[in-house]
Amino acid sequence: MMGTPNSYRCVADRFDVGKGTAWRCVGKVVNALYLHLDKFITWPNREKAEEIWTCIKNRYKFPKVIGAIDGTHIKIATPKLHPEAYINRKGYHSIQLQVICDHELKFTHVYAGQVGSVHDMRVFRLSGFENLCTEQHFPENSHLLGDAAYSIQKCIMVPFKDNGHLTNAQITYNTRLSQARMMIERAIGLLKGRFRSLLDTLPMRRTDLIPKYIVACCILHNICINHDDYIDVPVIVQNECLQNVAQNVIQGLREEGVEKRNTIMYYLQNENYNL
Known part of the structure; x- marks a missing residue:
């Protein structure tokens, strides 16, 4: 069921x-997989974090990166309750998945x-x-x-907004960040390429059970990688216009981020x- 886009009837x-x-x-x-969530999806400890940022710096020259974050939409059938809330910016019903990968x-x-209507x-x-955004x-x-x-x-570095007047230093920064951030695009592509039920309309009606199903697929994704089981999946990067994004962030945190960037x-x- 997880590995194919087929219906329950077909399987x-x-x-x-x-x-x-x-x-x-x-x-x-x-349910069995979900019980082991904390075993297979874990935040890196100090030693693992150093391994991650060393590897990423060697590959992409971007310092002190311990992961990349992104969201993706999982298409679902029209829910019975409040269907309008599930319509995303692309016009279909979905539930959101936010992931961080190494x-x-x-x-x-x-x-x-x-x-689906909620912003990233x-x-x-x-x-x-x-x-979790602490020194620990x-x-x-x-x-x-x-x-x-x-x-x-x-704790989150993002690109400079391209207003047509970026300096060479800002362009270099954006390029290096984009190259390093491709790992999250590849991780999501690998997840959906292996568990193809997440690519098509999910064959489930119970919106209260869908999140656990999605997380179970993520657990299996990690188990496969732990066993060096990879598949070749093309990565499709979608450039979306995100101009008028609400930014209600505490000003102190934003200033720290700008200075660090x-x-x-x-x-x-x-x-x-x-x-």
């Missing part, structure tokens, strides 16, 4: 079981369940991840990489001069 017929039996089997597996494409944090930055706040979880002034949908802060920009500029 049940293939295995010669009733549709209800197939539904119960999937539910049992999902250099190995393993998910280190997942959050699913918000309706609001999903970020509702996920409670801001509570981001040692040595480390950070995540995000796209323009996120507001800059000390400028420091990294000058570091990358000096590194180019030394090559």
Whole structure:
């Protein structure tokens, strides 16, 4: 069921079981996987964080990165209750999945369940991840990489807004960030490429059960990577216009992020001069 876009009826017929039996089997597996969420999706400790930022710096020259963050929409059938709330900016019903991955494409944090109409930055706040933005979880002034949908802060570096007048240093910064941030695009592509039920309309009506199903797919994704089981999936990067994004971020956090981003920009500029 998770690995194909087929309906329950189709899968049940293939295995010669009733549709209800197939539904119960999937539910049992999902619940069993969810019980082990904290075992397979874990935030990196100090030693692992250093391994991640060292590897990313060697590959992309961007310093102190311990992961990348992004959101994706999981298409669902029209819900019975409040269907209008689930319509996203692309015009279809969906539930949102926010993920953070490391250099190995393993998910280190997942959050699913918000309706499709909610903006990425609001999903970020509702996920409670801001509570993890501490020195303990981001040692040595480390950070995540995000796209323009996120507001800059000390723990999340985002690109400079391209107004047509970026300096060479800002362009270099944006290029390096974009190259490094591709790991989250690849991780999401790998997740949906392996568990293709997430690519098509999810064959589930219970919106209260869908988030657990999505997270179970993420757990299986990590288990596969732990066993070096990768598949080749093309990555499609969608450039979306995010001009009028609400940025209700505490001003102090934003100023810290801007100052840190400028420091990294000058570091990358000096590194180019030394090559």
